[in-house]
Amino acid sequence: MIRTSHDTTSSSPQEGDSETNHRMESRWIDVSVPLHNAMVHWPSDPSFSIKRVKDMKHGDTANLSVISMGAHSGTHIDAPLHFIQQGQGVDKMPLDTALGRARVIEIRDIESIKPEELLSHRIRRGERILFKTQNSSRVWRVSKFVEDFVFISDEAARFLVERGVRLVGVDYLSVGSFKQGGSYVHKTLLSGGVWIIEGLDLSQVGPGKHDLICLPLKLDEGDGAPARAILRPVRRGGA
Numbered sequence: 164m165i166r167t168s169h170d171t172t173s174s175s176p177q178e179g180d181s182e183t184n185h186r187m188e189s190r191w192i193d194v195s196v197p198l199h200n201a202m203v204h205w206p207s208d209p210s211f212s213i214k215r216v217k218d219m220k221h222g223d224t225a226n227l228s229v230i231s232m233g234a235h236s237g238t239h240i241d242a243p244l245h246f247i248q249q250g251q252g253v254d255k256m257p258l259d260t261a262l263g264r265a266r267v268i269e270i271r272d273i274e275s276i277k278p279e280e281l282l283s284h285r286i287r288r289g290e291r292i293l294f295k296t297q298n299s300s301r302v303w304r305v306s307k308f309v310e311d312f313v314f315i316s317d318e319a320a321r322f323l324v325e326r327g328v329r330l331v332g333v334d335y336l337s338v339g340s341f342k343q344g345g346s347y348v349h350k351t352l353l354s355g356g357v358w359i360i361e362g363l364d365l366s367q368v369g370p371g372k373h374d375l376i377c378l379p380l381k382l383d384e385g386d387g388a389p390a391r392a393i394l395r396p397v398r399r400g401g402a
């Protein structure tokens with residue numbers, strides 16, 4: 164399923180100059196955020212909690228936890244059903260939607276992602292695009308919800324749909340603005356055939372091509388579901 168263009172170069176038995184590249188290319192990076200009590204959540208969503216209800220420390224034969232959470236906690240997939248009443252649930256997501264080649268695009272704008280900045284990146288039909296904004300180095304380090312995170316502008320949402328991307332990933336808890344409301348951006352992307360990953364931590368990855376593995380839990384008719392997401396750089400600095 165995961166094919167990488169560096170297979171030919173890394174098949175060389177010689178290490179030498181390519182050693183650094185090889186090491187970078189073969190390292191999988193976890194871009195999901197940990198789920199834990201008191202973690203940040205969308206203000207109007209339920210909070211996350213995990214509690215050990217059987218505990219070997221207290222004489223039980225096994226450890227066992229119960230969890231309670233909104234389906235959009237931490238790193239997660241948004242299904243069309245999140246904003247479209249007749250839309251597909253997360254269980255209907257084509258399996259290769261978030262499996263395969265993806266491109267990390269570094270965004271300089273500290274307010275929002277805009278078409279003007281995207282133009283130079285020549286986004287093509289069918290691409291999986293993950294936006295690394297200033298969020299990644301900022302929002303996951305604080306325990307309070309950050310309201311002024313970098314979001315996808317309305318214009319950029321339309322632009323991405325017109326370009327025909329298949330997946331968009333963002334590095335905080337919504338594709339849309341907190342202050343202006345995120346409905347339009349969600350509806351535009353989800354009704355335009357674009358699946359969404361929210362809640363990525365891209366602080367440890369650079370821009371360019373990567374292999375992506377991300378699968379949501381199979382929640383029947385789920386409007387969203389928590390997911391584990393990992394990335395492996397394909398080529399140093401490649402875009």
Ligand SMILES: [Zn+2]
Pocket residue numbers: 235239240241336361387
């Ligand atoms: Zn969501």
